[in-house]
Amino acid sequence: xxxxxxxxxxxxxxxxxxxxxxxxxxxxxxxxxxxxxxxxxxxxxxxxxxxxxxxxxxxxxxxxxxxxxxxxxxxxxxxxxxxxxxxxxxxxxxxxxxxxxxxxxxxxxxxxxxxxxxxxxxxxxxxxxxxxxxxxxxxxxxxxxxxxxxxxxxxxxxxxxxxxxxxxxxxxxxxxxxxxxxxxxxxxxxxxxxxxxxxxxxxxxxxxxxxxxxxxxxxxxxxxxxxx
Numbered sequence: 001x002x003x004x005x006x007x008x009x010x011x012x013x014x015x016x017x018x019x020x021x022x023x024x025x026x027x028x029x030x031x032x033x034x035x036x037x038x039x040x041x042x043x044x045x046x047x048x049x050x051x052x053x054x055x056x057x058x059x060x061x062x063x064x065x066x067x068x069x070x071x072x073x074x075x076x077x078x079x080x081x082x083x084x085x086x087x088x089x090x091x092x093x094x095x096x097x098x099x100x101x102x103x104x105x106x107x108x109x110x111x112x113x114x115x116x117x118x119x120x121x122x123x124x125x126x127x128x129x130x131x132x133x134x135x136x137x138x139x140x141x142x143x144x145x146x147x148x149x150x151x152x153x154x155x156x157x158x159x160x161x162x163x164x165x166x167x168x169x170x171x172x173x174x175x176x177x178x179x180x181x182x183x184x185x186x187x188x189x190x191x192x193x194x195x196x197x198x199x200x201x202x203x204x205x206x207x208x209x210x211x212x213x214x215x216x217x218x219x220x221x222x223x224x225x226x227x228x
Contacts, residue, residue: 002190005010005216008220012223014167015108015109015111015113015221016164016192017222018083018110019184019222021227025101026066026175028068028143029062029228030067031100032073032090033073033075034076035074037043038046040076042080045080048174048179048180048181049130049174051180059101059130064188065101066099066224067101068098068100069098070097070125071079071097071217074094074205081124081125083123084125084202087204089204091202092204093204095211096218097185097218099184100181101171101182101223103170103172107146108167111164111220112132113211114159114162115160116143116158118155119133119197119211121197122210124178127198128147128177131154131169132144132145132146132199133162139217142188143188143192144218144221145187145199146169146186147184147187147201149169149184150170150189153172171184185191186219187218189215190215
């Protein structure tokens, strides 16, 4: 275990919630978006409105505020977009945690950070509005990426200070978030690899080992799976 992972686990009790959530009142449920979920037909996931209705129906059926999941998941759903099919081997392995909920849901900083970069990654199936924070924490430098946000959240500038617990973003609507059902993709990166406003959220399976080593489990930040 690296020193960063050790400290993320050790001090996670001090982190602020990334989304509004009251364990005494709110419910969570895990969702599987791999090929094992036979309800996710190719036709359904290609239709953003139908895909959104499926997610909403699942949240209502399971009486939960959020559906969560996806870290390290091998997902056929990325076949909906050419963004993930470039090259001989398609990208299918998900590197972040997805939190599916209502458009407009608040996004808060788990710990202090600065705006590293932001962008509108507006190809169909991409992140849409995206913000990356840089964290200097307990002697560690690392980054957190927030994808599928509202366009209005990009009224920021590089270097802006984002205090722990402060609201800095919101779940975007499909027209702003890369044409996905409203949700937050949150991802941690040890090395940003010189990128700005973007970092792969999905990798080729053959690259799994290196990417997962660079992108630790975001639930170390979010601390949500304990309530599923």
